[in-house]
Amino acid sequence: MPVSFLPNQTAAPQNWAIFCAAIDNFGDIGVCWRLASQLHREYGARVHLWVDDWNALQFFLGSAALAGYSRVEHEGVSLHHWSRTQDIDASSLAVFEQVEVVLEAFACAVPDCVLQCMANRSPPPRWFNLEYLSAEDWARDCHLLASPQSVEVERGTLRLLHKQFFFPGFGDGTGGLIRESGLLDRHAGWQADLAGTRQQMLCSLGLPPGWLDTEELLLLSLFTYEGRATRSLLGALEEGGAPALCLVPCGRSLKDVAAHLGLQTLPAPGEVFERGALRLLVLPFLSQGEYDCLLSLCDCNFVRGEDSFVRAQYAGHPLVWQLYPQEDNAHLVKMEAFLRLYCGQSAADKALATFWRHWNLDEDCRELWHYLRPQLPTLQRQARNWQQKLASWPDLAASLVQACREPIAPSPTDGEPYGLAETPKLK
Numbered sequence: 001m002p003v004s005f006l007p008n009q010t011a012a013p014q015n016w017a018i019f020c021a022a023i024d025n026f027g028d029i030g031v032c033w034r035l036a037s038q039l040h041r042e043y044g045a046r047v048h049l050w051v052d053d054w055n056a057l058q059f060f061l062g063s064a065a066l067a068g069y070s071r072v073e074h075e076g077v078s079l080h081h082w083s084r085t086q087d088i089d090a091s092s093l094a095v096f097e098q099v100e101v102v103l104e105a106f107a108c109a110v111p112d113c114v115l116q117c118m119a120n121r122s123p124p125p126r127w128f129n130l131e132y133l134s135a136e137d138w139a140r141d142c143h144l145l146a147s148p149q150s151v152e153v154e155r156g157t158l159r160l161l162h163k164q165f166f167f168p169g170f171g172d173g174t175g176g177l178i179r180e181s182g183l184l185d186r187h188a189g190w191q192a193d194l195a196g197t198r199q200q201m202l203c204s205l206g207l208p209p210g211w212l213d214t215e216e217l218l219l220l221s222l223f224t225y226e227g228r229a230t231r232s233l234l235g236a237l238e239e240g241g242a243p244a245l246c247l248v249p250c251g252r253s254l255k256d257v258a259a260h261l262g263l264q265t266l267p268a269p270g271e272v273f274e275r276g277a278l279r280l281l282v283l284p285f286l287s288q289g290e291y292d293c294l295l296s297l298c299d300c301n302f303v304r305g306e307d308s309f310v311r312a313q314y315a316g317h318p319l320v321w322q323l324y325p326q327e328d329n330a331h332l333v334k335m336e337a338f339l340r341l342y343c344g345q346s347a348a349d350k351a352l353a354t355f356w357r358h359w360n361l362d363e364d365c366r367e368l369w370h371y372l373r374p375q376l377p378t379l380q381r382q383a384r385n386w387q388q389k390l391a392s393w394p395d396l397a398a399s400l401v402q403a404c405r406e407p408i409a410p411s412p413t414d415g416e417p418y419g420l421a422e423t424p425k426l427k
C-alpha cells in the first residue's frame with residue numbers, strides 16, 4: 001500500500017529508533033520487532049530497530065540473512081546490530097539527526113553517543129522507556145511519568161533530556177497492548193473454518209492424517225519454561241479419558257517432553273508421539289503470524305513471558321500463563337494483579353486461578369488439570385468476552401503516537417544548556 005494513503009499516518013511521527021537488548025528468550029525482541037513492523041506498516045514510519053542479539057532476531061525473520069551484516073533492511077524496517085559495550089559508528093549515528101522518537105525497550109540504556117546526538121538537537125527527539133507489561137496499579141500510576149536525565153553535550157556543558165516511562169497495560173490510563181490492525185479479523189477468519197484451519201496448518205507441519213478426526217479431541221499449545229509442572233501436565237493428558245493433542249513449538253518445553261517420554265535426545269520438529277490419551281506433535285519455531293494461527297486453533301494455550309501471553313488473549317481461548325520468574329517472587333504478585341482483572345468468582349474462574357498459582361510454583365498439576373479441563377467450555381465464553389474488551393481499548397502503537405502529541409510536563413530548566421556548576425538536583 002502506498003505510504004501516503006495509510007489511515008493512521010496523519011500527524012504521527014515518521015522517524016523512529018527502537019533499542020532492544022535481549023536478556024534471554026524471545027520476548028524482548030519479539031515485542032520490538034512486532035512494534036517496529038506495525039509502526040512501518042500502519043503509520044508509514046521509517047523505523048530503525050537496534051538489536052544486540054542477531055541470533056535471537058533471526059528466529060523472527062525466517063530466511064532473511066543477518067549473519068555477516070551490521071545493518072539489514074527487512075520488510076521496510078532498518079535493522080541495526082549494536083552492542084552495549086561498544087559505541088555506534090559515525091555513519092549509523094547519522095540516523096539520529098532525523099529521528100523524532102527514541103524508544104528504549106525494557107530499560108536497555110541508549111548508548112551515550114546517541115544521547116549526545118539527541119541532546120544536541122533542538123528540540124530533542126521524544127524519548128520513552130518501554131516497560132514490561134504489568135496489571136499492577138503502580139504501573140498505571142507511573143505511565144508517562146518523566147524522568148529528567150542530564151547529558152553532557154560538550155565538556156562541562158550539560159543539557160536535560162526527559163525520558164518518559166511508557167507502561168503497556170490493560171485499559172484506560174495505560175499504554176495498552178500491541179494490537180495490529182485486523183488482528184481480531186484474522187482470528188475470526190481462522191476460527192470460522194476451524195476444522196479446515198487445523199487440517200491445513202497441522203498436516204503441513206507433520207500431523208499424521210486422521211489424527212484430527214478423533215471425537216472430543218482437545219487441542220493444546222505448549223510454550224513454557226521447563227519444569228515439573230509441565231511434566232505433570234503431560235502425565236495428566238496421558239492418563240485422561242478424553243484424547244488430547246499437544247502441540248509443542250521448539251524450545252525449552254521440549255526438555256520436559258523428552259523427560260516425560262524417556263527420550264535420550266530432544267525431539268525434532270515434525271516428530272509425533274502417542275501415549276495413552278496423549279498425542280503430541282513437535283512444531284518448528286513458527287513465524288509470529290503462524291504462531292497467532294496456532295493460538296487461534298487450539299482449545300487452550302499454555303503461554304509464558306509477555307508477548308505470547310498477550311497474543312493468547314487476543315486468540316480468545318482459555319490460557320495458562322507461566323510468568324518469567326523474578327527475584328523475591330515478584331512475578332507472583334504480577335500474576336495476582338492480572339487474575340484480579342481476568343477472573344471472577346465462578347467455579348471455573350477459581351479452577352483457573354488455582355491452576356495458575358500451582359503452575360507458577362512449578363508444582364505437580366496433575367489433579368488440578370483433571371479439575372480444570374471440564375471447566376474449559378465456560379472459560380472459553382469468558383475468554384471471548386475478554387478478547388472483546390481488549391479490542392475496545394486503545395492499542396500500544398496508537399497510545400505511543402498519542403503520547404508524542406502531548407507535551408511533557410515542563411521542568412524548570414527545560415532544554416537550555418547549563419554549566420556543570422549549575423547542575424540542578426535530579427531525582
Ligand code: TRH
Binds near residue numbers: 028031304306
Ligand atoms: O520468550 P519469552 O519467555 O520471553 C520472555 C519475556 O518477554 C519476559 O518478559 C522477559 O523478561 C524475558 O523473556 C527475558 O516469552 P514471550 O514474551 O512470550 O516471547 C516469545 C516470542 O516468540 C513472542 O513474540 C511470540 C514468539 N513466538 C513465535 O514467533 N513463534 C513461536 O513458535 C513461538 C513459540 C513464539
